[in-house]
Amino acid sequence: MHGQERVDSSLLLITHEIGVIAETCDELSILYGGKVMEQGSTGNVLINPTNPYTMGLKNSFPEIESGTDDAVSIPGSPPNLNTPPTGCAFVDRCPFADETCEGSHPDFVDLPNRNQRSACHHVDRAAQIRRDARQPETWGVETTREDTHKEQDVILSVSDLEKHYSQSQSLIDQFRGNEPPKVRAVDGVSFSVSRSEILGVAGESGCGKSTLGETIALLEEPTGGEILFDGKSAEEYQKGGMKQFREKAQIVFQDPFDSLNPRMTVWKLVSEPLKIHDRSPTDREAVVRETLERVGLTPPSKFLDQYPHELSGGQRQRVAIARALVLDPDFLVCDEPASMLDVSLKVNLLNLLRSLADEENIGIIYISHDLASLAQVSDQLAIMYLGRIVEIGETDRVVEAPQHPYTERLLSATPEKDPSIDRERVTLDGEPPNPIELPSGCVFAPRCPKAQDECRASNPHLESTVADDHSAACFFPVEKEPVDRTSSSD
Ligand code: SF4
């Protein structure tokens, strides 16, 4: 944005991140099913939307700050553009649709006295629709959620877990017997996850969060520390119990295009794990159908013969989750599963994971760089930097009162969907240091504005700061001021 201002050019930004638009764009067009549903100045469209689709999108955007409502997804899926609807493009998902909406797509009309245009047959009732659209029940969403995880058993505990990768070294260094340089992708990580609990893991790219997930899923061999899963150590599973481990613990990857074989139908993809694990062939079809229903792919018969390329991004990710769930696992590792989905589908996926934890007692590790999604879905939140957890605690505590300067900066960088909110940013400058040559002392010191001599002399350990269940690795924890939020909307 600074570059665009400096050269005085125009910029067309195409994104599903409403928060980024709210903070950077002057004008906004909202598209759905190939049609522009609403357009105008960003402030007008986001603060006082007049089209139900814009209202639904705005509800879907998870926000980091406490005190805001949970994100609410738009039910259903986008239309198939091979057979475009004859009525309004949004008619199948709009809670305000009536017979008029089924007859024709609405014309795009200018709203009087403001820079805003909308395509909706009921734009004259926009104020009332806007009030109703704020209620989750309008979109068929129940908001009551039971906090079940606290009474549950621990299913996974890791202590001092390490995954170091040795780098190549010169012949002279080998001859001298020098230790090869190492990338400490995961470096002394400890935590536990209970049944029904979601642990969110956040951090910048390269912080080691994906390696952590793969090491816990035993796709990578740990180089140190201990993993205890459902009462057994990783070594016990590795000495002949891997099939049992795979039945109980599954991983969902970021990109379903990569993780789903494009030559297999949904039926083959979801039934394959049952075959591998010798489940009764007579029950397989019933189990696959039931699993597709669990992940919201209904009716299952519509999807069984489809190939991944025939599905939307959200449906493909649901197939990947169905493949992970079909064996009834006790534990899921989800590595950036929503990063390729638009906001409404992302909220659908978050709600699905939440209900799997709440209703089916599944423990989940949710890895993402998207703190707003993590704040919405997780019970505990861990922040990673250069292979280490620098802060961990109950999600609300970490979000409301971050203790580590790195967490404070990550939280400050999350976008807001309301362009009228003027939030003071705490910037994160610089790049993480070379992972092969980490600085001595606190590894965040080269980027930390609070760094002092003590920080460079010794490494701070993760310890309780303000509460027993909230720890940070910092000698000089943040003293957080209340967030200044000034918002205006009707
Ligand atoms: S025209 Fe009807 S279906 Fe389309 S957005 Fe407006 S109320 Fe909803």
Ligand code: SF4
């Ligand atoms: S220990 Fe020092 S350098 Fe490290 S995060 Fe805390 S204040 Fe910053």
